[in-house]
Amino acid sequence: MDKQVVPRFSQIVAELRQRIESGELAPGDRVPSTREITRQWGVAMATATRVLTELRQAGLVRAVPGVGTVVATPADTGERAARRRRRNASEAALAPERIVAVAVEVADREGLAAVSMRRVAAELGVATMSLYRHVADKDDLLVQMMDRAFCDSPLPADPPEGWRERLELVARLLWAMFRRHPWLAPALSVTRPQPVAGAVPYTEWALAALDGRGLDVPTVMTAHLTLFNYIRGTAVSVELEADAEALSGLDSEEWMDSQESTFEEILATGDFPVLSRLTQTGYDFDLDALFEFGLQRILDGFAVLLEQHH
CATH class of the missing domain: 1.10.10.60 (Homeodomain-like)
Incomplete structure (x- = not known):
């Protein structure tokens, strides 16, 4: 029977372990460095590094900045074991x-x-x-x-009867979701959709609202994607505004106030009479109102489309 060959690094580990356990190398004593191991045992630096790593993982040695690798004390070993037990418990949970x-x-x-x-x-x-x-x-x-x-935002079990009411409901649920999670809208891709299982019911809901109403398959899909991309595109502003506020320390109204004089200089040229006249009456920007206005106009367009194919 062939004699089993013990790897060189294992031989060195066993020899150093024996010296530590016998007391030849006492707690706090320096153990051979990687350079000394390469010289004494005639091995490569990678093997020497592996030897010290093996001894550290066994809790027999520890690294001391400015000193080198020394034999661990019982307190070192106990503390390290306790940390390992706490970490293992956390990772297991x-x-x-x-x-x-x-x-x-x-x-x-x-x-x-x-x-x-x-x-x-x-x-x-x-x-x-x-x-x-x-x-x-x-x-x-x-x-x-x-x-x-x-x-976390499930659709209701019983959808409304009308196609418009159904699309209004799914659109508002999406909008509320994007409001709660400002990162979500920019993360979702229309051109390269991710395999998000939880989003499929939303797609199914919207498609079912338009299916069977005289539209061909490409038109149903395009209508669905148009509505979704409108909601997603509007919601991208939520994260952009949060980032801008964090960077500037100003909310949207405070930022507009800080830019008012510059806008007035632009309008004072007289080159933009309609914009100048309309802004003088005052306009309160509201992202939720903007979303709702656009939603209704898109659904108005769907109504015309469905009427043409009725």
Whole structure:
């Protein structure tokens, strides 16, 4: 029978372990550095590094800045073990739902740019790598975040009878969702739609409202996408406004007040008489009112389209 060959790094680890456990190397004593290991045992630097890593992971040594790697004391080992037990307990309690919920909270507060695997792990108090057992990468996390947002806003079991009432309801639910999660509208793509299972019922709802009313398939799909993209496009302003307010420290009204003199100089040229006359009467910008106005005009257009094919 062939004799089993023990890897060189394992031999070195075993020798240093024996010296530590026998007391030859006492707690606090320096152990051979990577350079010394390469010289004494005639191995490559990578092997020497692996030896010290193995000893650290076993709790036998620890790195001391300015000193080097030393034999760990019982207190070091106990504290490290306790930290490891706490971390393992936290990581064992992880669930995809918890990871996604924390990511959504961060995005709601600070925007999607603040969400990273490292940031979510820090919020959860776990190692970053532990997240990858539940989430493939940031793109996967984003899809799960979007799915969570849609699933938290379910459609009613019984839709209204009329096509217009049905589309009004789904549009307002989407608008409310985008208001709650300002990052969601910019994250959703129309040209490259993500596989968000929770969003499919919304699509089905809108398509069913228009299906069977005399329109061909391309027209039904185009009408649905037109309505969705209008809602999404208007909602993009929600995140842009939140970002602008965070950067400037001014809300939209305060910012407009700060720009008033510049706008007045432009209008004073007399080149824009209609704009000048209409703005003198005053206009209160309201994003919700803008959304509702546009929604009704789009549905008015759908009504004409359906009447033509009735």
